[in-house]
Amino acid sequence: MKFHITTLGCKVNQYESEQAKDLLVSYGHLYTKNIEQATLVIINTCSVTHIADRKSRQQISKALHINEKARIIVTGCTIENKGFDARSIPGLMVLKDNLLKELEQFSSLPQEVPPAETSNKRNIRKMIMIQNGCNYYCSYCIIPYVRSKKYSINPEQIIEKISKSLDSGIKEFVLTGINLGTYDYAEASLLDLLKRIMQIKGEFRLRISSIEPNLVSDEIIEYILENPRIAKHLHIPIQAATDSLLSKMNRKYTIDNYNDLLDKLQNKIVVTTDLIIGFPGETQDDFAQTIRLISSNKFMDFHLFPYSKRVGTKASEITGHISSENMKERMKQALVENVSNRSNYLSCYKGEILEVLVEQEKDGHYYGFSDEYIKVKIQKKGPELIYKFIKVRAYDVFEDTKASGILGEFVELIAFADYK
Ligand code: SF4
Structure with missing residues (x-):
């Protein structure tokens, strides 16, 4: 059988799709980039912005149109979103979770012989999901409403997965999760997990993907610094440049808290971040502060997101939504500022x-x-x-x-x- 997977959104979705792909390949099925050629199509959707939602729906329609005969499985955040009922569309199998369990039914289907000239490009980076779900309820975010409740993966399973992957040539592991700093499994914290992973012998590098600022403890910083196999880079979402916006966003820190953290990391661990532009009520002064933050040379890079109204979230009810012209103009300025910030930041590495x-x-x-x-x-x-x-x-x-x-x-x- 040939199968195709379309993945939208975050590292957790990428991880889950990778898992599904590994399982189907282990059954002897062949991955194809062409939806037309697939007997099974999996669409792993994302709902983080209205654009991601739209793209997810477009991918579903595309699959239904161009391959009527395929079995189509839709999973991910869009299926739980208000205003779109994937379950009502004929021809789709909609799964909230248990994708891998569902795929077990394909274990006995005939295997596909790979073509002679398969790519020899080797995959050397692997994402390892350690946690899922979030109960932070940031006011703009739909994830706590559409993902499962927060849970952490057993460290034994994580260790086993890393050890096996090392044997197959993986050289870099990226720990992922929806809110991975909240990892806790039977008293084992994220720091405990890092310590367990560092006991594994081998030539590999470990990355921690995105972590909330309030969860980057002094102990974690110290541990990263004393372990050369843990990458000296953290993605720590700041989301806004002023306390009033952070408070409306229901974030768990102030700008002073974040700056204290940056002081501890400066010149030791590189920081990239997420920043929302045009959150409801963002004033000209707030935006000027945003531009100052981008040019502060404290971050290597900003992932800039125009605020996207998600029905069902608290922020969708806040007044003072920014007009689309204003949003475009602010995004443009922020993006230009970030290009020059990144270039200045990287220039500092000359000779290093x-x-x-x-x-x-x-x-x-x-x-x-x-x-x-x-x-x-x-x-x-x-x-x-x-x-x-x-x-x-x-x-x-x-x-x-x-x-x-x-x-x-x-x-x-x-x-x-x-x-x-
Ligand atoms: S921490 Fe906030 S932004 Fe991140 S997933 Fe949780 S609710 Fe969403």
């Missing part, structure tokens, strides 16, 4: 040594990500470096259509024995 995992070889260059999650481009010459951890000297910044990063030259391989 970065630790890079090389993951791709293209057009005479190696590409990889540094510990700080900076994209690094290295001219291909000298020893074979693909899938290796190396030290690189940064000498310039590059910009391309998709991303900016650092140009670097190879210095030496990293000796992992030194990391124990």
Whole structure:
């Protein structure tokens, strides 16, 4: 059987789709990028903004239109969203959870023989979901209403998954969750989990994806700093630049709290963040403060989101919604400011040594990500470096259509024995 998976949204969705793909491949089925060729189509939807919702619905219609014969399974956040009832659409199987269980029925279907020229591109990064759900109820966010209740995964399962993946050549693990800082499994905290993972021997790097600012404890910072195998990068959503907006958003910290955290991390752990533009009631002064925050050179990068009204959330009832012209103008300014912020930030690395995992070889260059999650481009010459951890000297910044990063030259391989 051939199957196709369309994934929208966050790292948790990506993780769940990856799990589904692994399971179907283990049954001998073949993944195809073409929906037309698939007997089974899975659409893992996202509802974080109205645009994500729309895209999810478009993907469902597309699948129904272009492959009438396929079995179509829809899962993810959009199915629980008000105003859209996927269950009423004929021809869809709608699943809130238990996707893997449902896929077990495909274990006995005939296997597909892979074509001779399958890609030899190796996957060296794996997401590991450690937690799901959130009960923070930020006023703009639909997730607590559409995801399952908060729960954490048994550390034994996490350790087993990482150990097995190491055997199959994975070199970087990314811990993901909807609110992963709230991880707690039978008294084991996120810090305990990190300690367990660091007991696993092997050549790998561990990343913590997004973590809420109030959950980055001094102990976690200290532990990250003393473990070379844990990446020195954290994505810590700030969401707003003023206390009045943070309070309307029902966030759990003030700007002073966040600045205290940045002071502890400065020059040790690189921070990227999320920022919402045009939250209801955002004044010109608030926005001026937003622009100052972006240009403060404290963050390597901002993921900028125009506020999106989600029916059913508290923020959708707040008055003072920003007009679409105003929103466009503010987004434009913020994006321009962030391009120059990122470039200034990266410029500071010129002459520095970065630790890079090389993951791709293209057009005479190696590409990889540094510990700080900076994209690094290295001219291909000298020893074979693909899938290796190396030290690189940064000498310039590059910009391309998709991303900016650092140009670097190879210095030496990293000796992992030194990391124990
Ligand atoms: S922390 Fe806030 S923004 Fe993040 S998932 Fe929970 S409610 Fe949503």
